[in-house]
Amino acid sequence: MSLLIEAIGFGIASGAVIALGAVGFSVQFGMSNILNITYGAFMTLAAYLGLFMIDRNTNPWVALAVTGVVIGLASVVYHRLLLAPLVRRGTRAFSIVIVTVSAGIVLQYVIVAIVGPDTQTYGEQSGNTVHFLGMILTAGQVTIIALAVALMLALHLILTRTTLGKAMRATASNRILAQSCGIDTGRVSDAAWFLSGALCGAAGVALAITTVSFDFTLGAVFLIPMIAAAVFGGIGQPYGAMLGGLAVGVAGEVVAAYSNPEYREVVAFLILIVILLVRPRGLFGAAWAARRLMA
Amino acid sequence: MPTQTGPISLGVIAPFTGPAAEFGKLLSAPCYAATDLINAAGGVMGHQVNCASVDDTGDPADAVPNVTKAIATTTNFDMAVGLESNTAETTVPIVNSSKIPFFTTNGNTSFTKNSYAYYYRLTASDDANGAAFAVWASQKGFKKVAVILQNGIGSEGNLPGINAAVPKLNGSIAINLTIPADASSYSSEVARVIAAQPDVLIWSADPQTTATFMANYKQLNNGQLPPMVTATDSLTPDFFGPVSKVVGVDYVTHDIYLVGSFLDQSTPAFNTYKAALLADSKTHDIAPVLAAVGPPAGAYDGINAMALAMIEAGTTVGSYYNKYIIDVFKPKAGAVVVNNFADGAAALKAGHTIQYVGVLGTPSFDANHNSAGEFVANVFAADGSASQVGTIPGSQVLKLLS
Amino acid sequence: MTTGQEFYLVVLLVYLGTNLLAAWGLNLEFGVAGIANLAYIVTIAAGAYTYAVCTLGPSSNHSGFQQYIGGYTLPFPVAVGAGALGGVVAGVLIGITGLKRLRPDYQAVVMLVISLMAVTVVSADQGLLNGNSGLALIPGPFSDQDPEVFRWAYVGIVALACVAGFFVLRRFTTGPIGRTLRAMRDDEYAAAAVGKDIVLLRLMVQAVGGAFGGLSGALLVAFIGGWNPGAWAYVETLALLTAVIVGGVGNDRGVTVGTFVIATLLLQGLQFLPEITAREGLKQDLGWILLGTLTIAFIWLRPQGIFPERRPKYGGQSP
Secondary structure, eight states, X not given: OHHHHHHHHHHHHHHHHHHHHHHHHHHHHHHHOOOOTTHHHHHHHHHHHHHHHHTTTOOHHHHHHHHHHHHHHHHHHHIIIIIHHHHHTTOOHHHHHHHHHHHHHHHHHXXXXXXXXXOXXXXXXXXXXEEETTEEEEHHHHHHHHHHXXXXXXXXXXXXXXXXXXXXXXXXXXXXXXXXXXXXXXXHHHHHHHHHHHHHHHHHHHHHHHHSEEOTTHHHHHHHHHHHHHHHHOTTOHHHHHHHHHHHHHHHHHHHHHSOTTHHHHHHHHHHHHHHHHOTTTTTOOHHHHXXXXX | OOOOOSOEEEEEEEOSSSTXXXXXXXXXXXXXXXXXXXXXXXXXXXXXXEEEEEEOTTOXXXXXXXXXXXXXXXXXXXXXXXXXXXXXXXXXXHHHHTTOOEEEOOOOGGGSSOOOTTEEBOSOOHHHHHHHHHHHHHHTTOOEEEEEEESSHHHHTTHHHXXXXXXXXXXXXXXXXXXXXXXXXXXXXXXXXXXXXXXXXXXXXXXXXXXXXXXXXXXHTTTOOOOEEEEGGGOSHXXXXXXXXXXXXXXXXXXXXXXXXXXXXXXXXHHHHHHHHHHSTTTTTTHHHHTTOXXXXXXXXXXXXXXXXXXXXXXXXXXXXXXXXXXXXXXXXXXXXXXXXXXXXXXXHTTOOEXXXXXXBOOOOOTTSXXXXXXXXXXXXXXXXXXXXXXXXXXXXXXXXX | OOHHHHHHXXXXXXXXXXXXXXXXXXXXXXXXXXXXXXTHHHHHHXXXXXXXXXXXXXXXXXXXXXXXXXXXXXXXXXXXXXXXHHHHHHHHHHHHHXXXXXXXXXXXXXHHHHHHHHHHHHHHOXXXXXXXXXXXXXXXXTTTSOHHHXXXXXXXXXXXXXXXXXXHHHHHHSXXXXXXXXXXXXXXXXXXXXXXXXXXXXXXXXXXXXXXXHHHHHHHHHHHOOBOGGGSOTHHHHHHHHHHHHHOTTOHHHHHHHHIIIIIIIHHHHTTSOOOSSOTTHHHHHHHHHHHHHHHHHHHHOTTOSSOOOOOOOSSOOO
């Protein structure tokens, strides 16, 4: 029984990082209707940028913030230069997915061409372990959970309380109508991609911190659990992504605790496939959102 | 007798990309050391020897075109070393059918019985290594063993040997886990291992997996880590660096034992080898630790043996000099014992017969061209170099396997 | 030509042949029928593994160092046929997941995940197909013969398979079946409205495409003798997809040219580059960077590929 509770604790910790990434992914899809598979490679880039700073004695949390900003900007540029023009031209959604997958591969191999395939690490995770209700978490993991909750709360507040947020939601649900209301959808898109890119960057550094050692395949490996989490909760719904992250994380760790550890990954895959085939709008997706997912 | 003109190419067929990419540069090191010495002594019958890297990518399908292309386009491709675990099944037949003698460094049990005429292996197979881990753990008094292996051919190959040996040594396997490579967290697996309360971990995994797993272990076990017995494959800066950065140098130097092929570090052969590694700028940094590892030393000995066999045969062409290779190692009456290429070449030139005793000592090849040898346990020093702390007789290991 | 150069040429030809079979199958599914099968590599793997377990004989033959299901010793042509059937089964199973009418890009992600899941499941279970270590010592035909004879004979076998395969392919990509599939691709609802059974068509395409993949995998593994999960990572489908996109989506001859250009000229040509930096592996990384860039470039600039699909002109002109 104690193993189960411990596993749930580990699941919450990994779920927090998954959720952080999933929310950003979800926002990108909600805003631009694009499944941006390059997201994983951007997380890898974030991890390496973080490494660059931490090796020069930057505080890891400062590095996380700075990397978030950098990846946010990079995401805006990426969307503006590559994805938005393709969408404008009426490229099929499938081709755009292929473009994002290819761009992810290019970015990943550019990174490895520059820094090499060796294992990297941020170093020993100092800090005590926290024992809470039978779960064991490190101080770093607790910080990340808190950070994930805070960032998601912040996103929620932005989306519901600010004008920008309302403009973002309007653009996401009906771009043309939003334009006719006078919303500058281009700038609003940029803002959404910046925010989601920042979450991507933060998630990348957070992942590198929790995973202790990593190489250039970091983001690619983490991508599917994130997409599973995003879809599970309902793509376009930040709170849904948080729940999805928890579900994927906990399910994975429980499976690893009781059966073949290889199946931890398979759990995320299965969740994704089952949700897409059975209830594509996810747990909290509105019925109208489901229509967007059907052919 | 066919002759060739120009320099000879020595192929290093190893992964330079893919999941095992660190092995490429590790296996290139003995090549540089051996060829530096050979060329300084005037080459093989006047031919200089150059190292040619051949990337087998870790993908058995992609390896085939790369290796055949290298064989097709490299001039005087007369020797090879490497042929690593993941791709050996598809690359060994190619090199063999191209009549290029090669000393391989993989431990695949599939080659324990084989009929490849040009194949030679001076280091033990993975299951023998596994049994050696078990013997060492038993020698140190560890009874309850946790066996944790990464899912992959090199690590999985250890398992039959471990399973056979531990019970015979009156130990018990408290838990046997196969873990995925390079995962972002092993917390749940670690929790299971902690619950089994092992005295020691018998371990085989790449540096990234090890660092993450041990970090998780330390966090979940109140900072305590059990001792670890692993393979000398991990006797590299790639392993020492991340793992000590993550769990501290103290644990790495006191509690990690790396078991593998024995090399006597007091012999002139070893000193020559190590000096050559230190002298070459490409290998200088990894020399202190690499010199203690079996497979690269086996490659070094193999290169010397092949070069000397070429002189004995009077030609550099593989199909002609291949039959002299085993003879180079054999003790014979009236033979001059040599420890390096330069001495061997001089003795042969003066008309003597020679016996090459290299870094791994005198091998005893069986009918499959495999020679297992003795085993030794190493530990890391604080600067990342290695030192030997005990030996394990090869005969004991082989008995446990049968 | 030296023996080494001859051998290299043989390898290039055999690889080209198996790549062609695979590319044709993928083109049938993606280019002609509009099915976004990013899990195509799984059909190739299925063919390879099926051939292997049909020719390896029982595990005890090799002192039991590898475990696997099956373990028969069938003659070469039968085993290759079994491999193609393995591809059919894999293709249909993948196709069943695609029956739920999701948006094409979601479909693509589902297929990608299936590809990843297949690798993980096979790696995880040692008893199934020897896990991550894979299968070794897989026999090919005439293995007791002189290797030099065997090599060119094998090129002949692969060439024969390609010729036969192309003939079969044309039956599906041209004529009435071809037109129906393109109609389904261009406007599924219209096609259904005229009475075409979409479900049956899609499953048929997955079966035929899978057969091509399975055949490709079986022929490849019989030649190289070994196979493990390292050989069929999900990115391999993308390499094939680049060949299809560059060559000409929906155009069989275009895809043939595209496969030759990408798989042979580009990827093998990279190996001839001199050492650029200290790192040997750079060429391999460059290969992936080039593939990805080419795909993006073609989707951006010329999505129909070098040789666009020839649209049939009605009113007297034959396509």
